[in-house]
Amino acid sequence: MSPPGSLQFCVRLLRRQLVLAVRRPIEIGNPLLFFAMVVALFPLGLGPAPDQLAGFAPGILWIIALLSNLLTSDAVFRSDFEDGSLEQLLLAPQPLFISVLAYIGAHWLITGLLLALVSPVFALMLNLPGSAVGTLVLSLLLGSGVLSLVGCIGAALTVGLKRGGMLISLLVLPLYMPVLIFGSAAVKAAVTGAAAGPYLAILGAMLCLAIALSPLAIAAGLRISIDA
Amino acid sequence: MWSFFHKLGSPPWLYSISGVILRWLLPITLVALAVGLTWGLLFTVPDFRQGNSYRIIYIHVPAAVVALAGYYVMAIAGAINLIWKMKMADVAMKSAAPVGAALTFVALLTGAIWGKPTWGTWWVWDARITSMLILLFLYLGVIALYEAFDNKEAAGKACAVLCLVGMVNIPIIYKSVDWWYSLHQPASIKFTGDSSIDTSMLYPLLLTIAAFYALFTCCLLMNMRAELLQRGARTSWVKKLALAGKST
Amino acid sequence: MGHVSAPLLAAHAISLERGGRELFQDLSFEVLPGHLLQIEGPNGAGKTSLIRILAGLSRYGFDGRVSRYTALLYLGHQSGVKALLTPRENLAWHVAGEGQYSDEQIETALAKVGLYGFEDVPSHALSAGQHRRVNLARLYLSQCPLWLLDEPFTAIDKTGVLELEALLVRHVEAGGAVVMTSHQALQVTYEVRYLSLVEGLIL
C-alpha cells in the first residue's frame, strides 16, 4: 500500500484539527469572548466619547485581534505534543512542511477567520465608520493569516517547555509588529477615505512570504522540541 | 582551508588562539575607545542646532550599528550551527546574545537621554528608537528561550531557528516602523541630518564605530572562552588548565 | 537463514551521555529481517533514549550515526490517542500517513485488540489499557517491516500480552524485524536477541 499524497494527508490533518475543535466548542468560543470582553474594556478605560473611540477603533480592534491570536497560538501543538501525536506526525512518511500548514490553517480558520467575520459587530460598538468595516474585515483576514503563521513558529519552539505561555509572547510579539502597523493603517486609511489598497497589498505580500518561510521554521522548531 | 575549519572546531585550539588575539585586540580596543570618545566629547565643534547634546551621537550611533550587526552575527552563527552542526557556532551564538543586548540597551538609553534636550521628552516614538526597542525584545527573546531549555543542545538549535526568523524579520520591522513613523511624524519633530554630517564630526564617529566593533569582538571572544571551558568541564585540556592555576 | 539479507537498520558507534553520565558507548549493531531484538538494561539505562535515537526522533546530543533502510513504525510511551476522538477515528488517523485503509480494515484491527464494540465510543470513556490497545491496533495494519516498540506491554493484561507476543513472532517470521524494550522477558518460542546497553549485541 502506498502512502497517500501529501496534499490529501494535509486535508485529512486539517479535518482532524477541525473535528477536535468542534468537539470542544469552548476552544472556538474563547477567542471570540476574549475579543468581546477586551472591546468592552476600552470604553471603560478611555471614556465613552464616541468620536474619541472612533479615532482609536482601528488600533484597538487590531491589537485585540493580535492578542487573541497570540493567546490561542500557544495551544496549537501543545496537546499533540503531550499525548504523543506529534512524534507520530514527525515519523509519518509525509513532508512536515505541508502537514504544518494544516495546523496553521486550522488555527486560522478557528481564530482569524471567525474574528474577522464577527469584527464588524465590535467595530460598530466602537463607532468605527461603516465605510471602513469592509477594509477591517479584509485586513483582518489577511493579517491574521500572517499572525497565525508567525505565532506557530513561537508555539513550535516552546511546545516542549513546561512554561511556554509567557515566553511565546516575548518571542512572537516583536514579529507581530509589522502586521499591526499595516493592518491598522489600512483601516485608518479607509476611515479617512484614502485608498486602503496599498496596505492590503503589503499585508498580502507579508502573507505570501510567511507562507513560504514560516513552515520551514515551524518544522525545524517541532523537530527540536520533540528532541529536547 | 579545510584544516582551518577543522581547527576551528577544536575547543583547545580556539581557546588558545582567541587568547592570543585578545592579548592584542583588547588593548587596541581600549585605546581606540578612549581616543574616539575623548575626541567626540572634548574636541569636536557642537552642532549648530542641538548644541553639545549631539555629542551623544558618538556612543548612540556606534552602539546602535554594532547592536544590529551583532544580531546578524548571532543569526549567521545559528545558521552555521543548524546547517553544518558546528558546535563552535553554537558557542558563538550564545556568547553574542548578551553583548548585543547590552549594546542595544546602551543605544536605547543614550537615545532617550539625547531625546530630553533635543525634543523635550525622554521618550519619543521615533522610528530608530522604536526599532531599537524591538531589537532589544528580539535579543531578550533569544536569551530567554535559551535559558528556558534544560537540554542546551536543543536550546542552541531552537535559538538558531529563532535568530534566523528574526533576521528575516528585522528589515521588515525596520522598514515598517520607518514608514509608520513618517506617517505619524509631527512636522515640528525631526531627526537632525544624518547625510549632512560634517567631516570634522564624521571622523571621530567612524573611529568610535570601529572601536565598538572591536569591543563587540573582544566581548564575544571572552564570552566564548568562558563558555568553551564550561562545556568542556570533563575534558582533559580543561582539567589541565584548571590545575595549572593562574592561566590566562 | 541461509542467505545474508540486507539490514533494515544499522547503528554505527552510538554513544550517549546525559547529565555527565555515560549511558552507553560505541554501540554498533545491525537489525536484519527476522530479528526480534530486546534492549536490556535497568531503569534509567537509556533504553528509551536509544529507541528514540533509532527512530530518528532524537537527532542531537548523541555521537554516532544511524542508517535506516526502510519505513519504520515507532510506538512510544505516549499512546497518541485523542480523548475527543473515537477509537475508530484515532486509529484511522494514526495510520493515515502510511496508506488508505477501509472502515472494515480498521474495525478488524480494533476487534483484534479486543475493542470490538468500542469503535465509536469517545476515547475519554476508555481506560489507559484500552488507549494502549488502540495504539497497538496499528501493528495489525502496518506495512512497515521494522517496528520499534518502547514498553509495548505496559497497561496490557495477560491475554493481551500473549496475543501481542504471537503477533510479534508472526511479524518477524514474515521477514519483518522488531526492536523493543520491556521489563519482562518475552515468552516466545522464537530466537530473541538481546541488546545490552553495556556490552552491545548478545547472540
Next chain:
Amino acid sequence: MYFDSFDALLTMGGHGGFVWSAYLITILVMAAILIAPGRRRKKFLRQLAGELKRSRGDPNITEEEV
C-alpha cells in the same frame, strides 16, 4: 580642545548633565560586559581545580597526573 574652561566642559552649555550621564552609563555597561566573562572564566577554573583536588584527595596534585 573645544571647551575654554573646565567649567564649560562640565556644563556644556546646559547639556552637560545629559551628555555626561550618557557617557558614564555607556562606560559602566562597557566595563560590565568586558569584565564579566573574564570573571566567569576564572571562577569556573577555580571551582574546577577545587573539585579535581577534592576528588583526588590530594591537595598537591599537579598537571602531569591528569
